Amino acid sequence: ADNNNGTAPTPLTNYLDTQYFGEISIGSPAQMFNVVFDTGSANLWVPSQSCSPFSTACFTHNRYDASHSRTYVENGTGFSIRYASGNVRGFLSEDVVVVGGIPVVQVFAEATSLSAMPFIFAKFDGVLGMGYPDVAIDGITPVFDRIMSQHVLKEEVFSVYYSRDPKHSPGGELVLGGTDPNYYTGNFNYVKTKDTGKWEVIMKGVSVGTHTMFCAEGCTAVIDTGSSYITGPASSVSVLMETIGAELDESGYKVNCDTVKLLPSVTFHLGGQEYSLTHEDYILWQSHIEGDVCSVTFRGLDVPPPTGPLWILGANFIARYYTEFDRKHNRIGFATAV
Numbered sequence: 439a440d441n442n443n444g445t446a447p448t449p450l451t452n453y454l455d456t457q458y459f460g461e462i463s464i465g466s467p468a469q470m471f472n473v474v475f476d477t478g479s480a481n482l483w484v485p486s487q488s489c490s491p492f493s494t495a496c497f498t499h500n501r502y503d504a505s506h507s508r509t510y511v512e513n514g515t516g517f518s519i520r521y522a523s524g525n526v527r528g529f530l531s532e533d534v535v536v537v538g539g540i541p542v543v544q545v546f547a548e549a550t551s552l553s554a555m556p557f558i559f560a561k562f563d564g565v566l567g568m569g570y571p572d573v574a575i576d577g578i579t580p581v582f583d584r585i586m587s588q589h590v591l592k593e594e595v596f597s598v599y600y601s602r603d604p605k606h607s608p609g610g611e612l613v614l615g616g617t618d619p620n621y622y623t624g625n626f627n628y629v630k631t632k633d634t635g636k637w638e639v640i641m642k643g644v645s646v647g648t649h650t651m652f653c654a655e656g657c658t659a660v661i662d663t664g665s666s667y668i669t670g671p672a673s674s675v676s677v678l679m680e681t682i683g684a685e686l687d688e689s690g691y692k693v694n695c696d697t698v699k700l701l702p703s704v705t706f707h708l709g710g711q712e713y714s715l716t717h718e719d720y721i722l723w724q725s726h727i728e729g730d731v732c733s734v735t736f737r738g739l740d741v742p743p744p745t746g747p748l749w750i751l752g753a754n755f756i757a758r759y760y761t762e763f764d765r766k767h768n769r770i771g772f773a774t775a776v
């Protein structure tokens with residue numbers, strides 16, 4: 439609950455270092471849902487009781503049942519949202535949503551169809567967008583904006599810790615209203631957001647080892663808690679992968695596990711700082727019966743202009759660099775995660 443020092447923590451679950459989600463409630467009495475707190479989008483949706491039985495991804499998750507909530511208010515407006523990995527359709531409803539112990543009356547979407555791929559792999563039920571109102575579908579005021587207007591937060595910021603090791607507990611933490619010094623060391627370095635009302639910044643270069651290979655003339659980087667990996671323009675990522683000797687197969691880039699220790703750091707130049715990822719940060723080492731598989735947590739993704747071209751720095755970046763999202767000063771702060 440908001441432990442009246444103006445901050446509200448929510449513990450997160452870490453599923454295989456690729457999915458991070460925490461619990462919220464909707465309705466009275468409370469119906470519990472696991473959601474990804476997603477800076478890459480700005481809407482809240484959960485699966486609906488009225489989703490079609492053929493929508494497997496919907497059926498295998500917790501579903502909101504309006505008929506069991508005495509605080510439900512009907513809306514019915516259509517809703518659809520697209521992510522880099524999957525899309526969702528449904529309709530709008532309104533009810534009391536509780537995040538980190540803070541209640542808000544919130545317009546959200548009841549999802550009636552989720553694209554099977556890849557939502558069948560989702561360990562979470564829904565998504566709580568932590569993006570700016572500018573990117574909210576149907577012009578809905580996002581949850582964090584509703585919480586800010588209650589003036590219960592010490593600071594108009596929220597912070598994200600993603601653990602790097604699934605056995606670590608908790609798997610992560612979202613703090614509304616501040617940061618949690620238990621999960622970072624040193625000071626924060628800040629980067630102003632671009633003036634676009636998105637959690638994106640100007641990146642000044644991407645280096646492999648000591649050599650700046652991409653984005654030397656400047657490019658856009660989205661700091662996206664809803665993405666598992668790091669994505670960049672497909673052409674750049676394929677050159678990057680060639681440089682580290684990774685090969686593309688049907689499930690992404692792989693390297694020979696014997697070479698992992700020798701792999702160079704990949705460094706992102708944001709604000710006045712260099713943010714390096716070592717092979718520990720960007721290789722997902724999975725032990726299988728038939729042998730170990732070493733996946734590279736980079737993906738090529740071409741986002742068409744005007745939004746793109748851009749790089750998306752996702753969970754594996756945030757796991758290394760504790761991130762503060764500052765709505766008061768429209769800036770993003772990074773500190774070394776513990």
Ligand SMILES: CCc1nc(N)nc(N)c1-c1ccc2c(c1)N(CCCOC)[C@H](c1ccccc1)CC2
Pocket residue numbers: 456457458459474476477478479521522523524556557559560561565662663664665666753
């Ligand atoms: C959180 C919503 C969202 N927001 C933004 N900005 N970007 C994207 N890509 C997503 C998104 C949509 C769908 C899914 C997803 C992510 N997943 C990743 C969780 C990341 O948790 C941090 C899982 C997954 C499993 C297998 C392969 C691909 C993806 C389930 C499916």
